[in-house]
Amino acid sequence: MTKIGVLLLNMGGPDSLSAVEPFLYNLFSDHDIIEIPRLIQKPVAKLISKLRAKKTRHYYEVMGGKSPQKEQTERQAQALQRELGEDFKVAIAMRYWHPFTEEALEELFKEGINRIVLLPMYPQYSKTTTGSSFNEFDRVFKRFPQVPVVKVKSYHDHxxxxxxxxxxxxxxxxxxxxxxxxxxxxxxxxxxxxxxxxxxxxxxxxxxxxxxxxxxxxxxxxxxxxxxxxxxxxxxxxxxxxxxxxxxxxxxxxxxxxxxxxxxxxxxxxxxxxxxxxxxxxxxxxxxIPTLKDHPLFISALKEIILSHL
CATH class of the missing domain: 3.40.50.1400 (Rossmann fold)
Structure with missing residues (x-):
């Protein structure tokens, strides 16, 4: 039986105050966002993340000690799973904090999927967001069974x-x-x-x-x-x-x-x-105005976007 894996791609956020600095390091290590010469990118990312960590920690202290993005993306995935049904398996892949793309792919392949749809949680395309997530997927995917992959670039006008x-x-x-x-x-x-x-x-x-x-x-x-x-x-x-x-x-x-x-x-x-x-x-x-999160019309839009790309 055909089972299609759907990866919701998002930026991710620190899930505790102690995760703030390593999250920033992962962010500033990404050449798709910060175009530092690759030879010095990681040492510079280490320095920037250390310098910015204290100020950024304060933001998350005000927000309750962590980013809510993982839980909100999980709720989007759960709502989309209900809409798509048992022929699909929806998972989330975060770019800069857990669950990373590798963790998400491991979850999908446990379900025996034989096709993958990459669906960015960025409605407008940029190489710094959707492009970065696609590049990370391509790097990690080489270590997994090769199945057809469909990439949704944008849906800004859907x-x-x-x-x-x-x-x-x-x-x-x-x-x-x-x-x-x-x-x-x-x-x-x-x-x-x-x-x-x-x-x-x-x-x-x-x-x-x-x-x-x-x-x-x-x-x-x-x-x-x-x-x-x-x-x-x-x-x-x-x-x-x-x-x-x-x-x-x-x-x-x-x-x-x-x-x-x-x-x-x-x-x-x-x-x-x-x-x-x-x-x-x-x-x-x-x-x-709050973000869409798992608004029913947004979930319907995501379903339609996936099916149209298939």
Whole structure:
């Protein structure tokens, strides 16, 4: 009997405070994200992770001591498993912390799978996210039985994904007409975009398609989570918050578009740091729309995406 393995690919996050530094080391060791000369990449990653660990630990202390991403991705996998049925086996593969790709593949092959679908939990493609996860899979997969592999590159404009985003906003913001929509996405170095990475265009297209469902709403798109001195995509989300409030908008809905699970970027950067900034500037209402997680429409979208690629 044919059994298809589905790997949900995500970034992962530290599952304890003691995991913060090794998580950062794994992140900064990834040449797809940090383009340091390979000969010195790991020593530099060791130094950066040690220097950043204390500040980053504080984020996770505020968040309850760990990232919720693993549990949320597991719930997505469980919901998708129920939708797909017994002919499929869904597992999760994290890029920078457990369960790693090798652990996920071991789980799949115990089930006797004879085909694999790689489904990134990044709706918009970038070489730094989906591309990195695909590269890691290709490296690890060489040690396993060779079966056909289908790679889903992106679904930034998939109608059901857009519908899920729209419904999620309406469910969490019934009086959406009263708000300025401030979309926010993880930033990238401009140099990556200039080399042909489609992430910025796909993110802008996602926002355009969502806004079509909200007549006359005013909106903007900003980018967050810049690291290092190089030029990154702009405008920065925090500066956009300042400009929006100074322009007279007092009710702001912040909508993450490049995240489908909660991270430190949403739970700390948006919910703590940027919210405090907005309150200090006199905002009347600052609503952060939660990520999709296992929203039923999003799970339906993932199912449809898998079946269409098969």
């Amino acid at each position: 109608p059901l994904y857009i519908k899920a985003m729209v419904e999620n906003i309406k469910e969490n913001l019934p009086n959406w007409e009263d708000y300025f929509f401030l979309f926010t996405a993880h930033s990238l170095p401009v140099s990556v975009i200039k080399r042909g990475d489609p992430y910025q265009k796909q993110t802008e297209e996602t926002v355009r398609l969502i806004v079509e469902h909200f007549p006359k709403v005013e909106y903007a798109l900003g980018y967050q989570s810049k690291i290092g001195p190089v030029k990154w995509l702009e405008p920065p989300t925090d500066k956009l918050i300042e400009e929006t409030i100074k322009a007279g908008y007092k009710r702001i809905a912040v909508i993450p578009v490049s995240f489908v699970c909660e991270h430190s970027e949403t739970l700390y950067e948006l919910d703590v740091s940027y919210k405090k900034l907005a309150e200090n500037l006199g905002v009347e209402s600052f609503v952060r």
